[in-house]
Amino acid sequence: MEPILFIVFGAIAVGGSIMVVTRRHPLASALYLILTLFAVAALFVLRQAHFLAAIQVIVYAGAVVVLFIFVIMLINVPESRLPVERLTGVRFLAVIVAGLLILEGALVARRFGLAGTPAADSGSVEAVGRALFTDYLLAFEVTSVLLLAAVIGAIALAKKKI
Amino acid sequence: MMEPSAYLLLSGILFGIGVTGVVARKNALIILMSVEIMLNAVNVAFIAIGSYLGDVTGGVFAFMVMTVAAAEAAVGLAILIAIYRLKETIDITELSVLKW
Known part of the structure; x- marks a missing residue:
């Protein structure tokens, strides 16, 4: 059961965080951030970390993201004055470097080769x-x-x- | 029971996405949110290894990271409000007063 749930919630977390990074309006990003944080809380539950999962939902999704939404609505930048962003030059390189970082992390994680043990x-x-x-x-x-x-x-x- | 390297891989992916957001975006609010994603990625790794070792230290450290994240968000957003009041922008490329 755990692998299926891990894949489902892991995919939600990764998809949600990609949406956070790519949305134009910060309010959309904040809502996707809530989705990501809930998925990560579900992953904590899968690892038997129930306390941390509850804290994750209460503190992160309940307080930090609400603070973000408060500030977004408080300063209320009009749509036309949001920074114009195009994927060019250095910023395109940044995406590639982040991809390499993920690849490196994957290789390190594979090298770890930890066998599963029953969680105490x-x-x-x-x-x-x-x-x-x-x-x-x-x-x-x-x-x-x-x-x-x-x-x-x-x-x-x-x-x-x- | 899954092996924790899958969780470490997921943690790495989330961290990479967060780094991309911090480096490639101009909107200061989204940069702060990307930082939150990165801190969350670290928490996933802490919890996975902590439960693999059957040690509660991972959970305690994740707790500390969450505290720091909350403090960081509060102070970061306060700075952002102060900057917006002063400069009327949240585009970080326009905030280059400290640039030499």
């Missing part, structure tokens, strides 16, 4: 929570400082007058 309890709420609050407690607390800094930074940057 590595992604449940209990396992991740236990690790976060024991071994990685300091990192977890520093994360909150990072988020606080991001909140203050975002307000300070986006506000007209502080």
Whole structure:
């Protein structure tokens, strides 16, 4: 069952991310980004990482993409003033280089040759929570400082007058 | 049970698409979204290897990456709003004040 679901959701993720990169209007990109993030969350479920899948949907699809859509609608660039983009010169080279990067990644992944093993309890709420609050407690607390800094930074940057 | 190299391959493909978006697009909003795709690709690799090894560390690191991604999106979009207010454009080729 897992291979079929992997292929389905993997294809959705790859297709969605290609659409994100190729759409002209950022709002279409943002909606395809939601699709991609949901597909990736499904892949997390396939790997028994249920906690991370839930976080993926709540934080990414629920908060980050909504923030993107908010900003797109806030600055509301008219269709006529969107940057005109053509696939020429250096940017065409960039696509080729990215293709080579994917090929290289594929070769490395093949070299890995990891055989499948039954997944231990590595992604449940209990396992991740236990690790976060024991071994990685300091990192977890520093994360909150990072988020606080991001909140203050975002307000300070986006506000007209502080 | 699938072998994790398939997940690593998928992760590589997603990362490559993200890199293409960052390098080839001019729209700053889509560049930020491509960065999110790249961070997500890394998370796929973390989760795949973490569950292969039966180790929870992969999940913890993916959690940290998600935190950083959320912070990055918030600050990046705030910068974008400030730039748009100042320059009335989100075309990165027109934002070349720091270019020597």
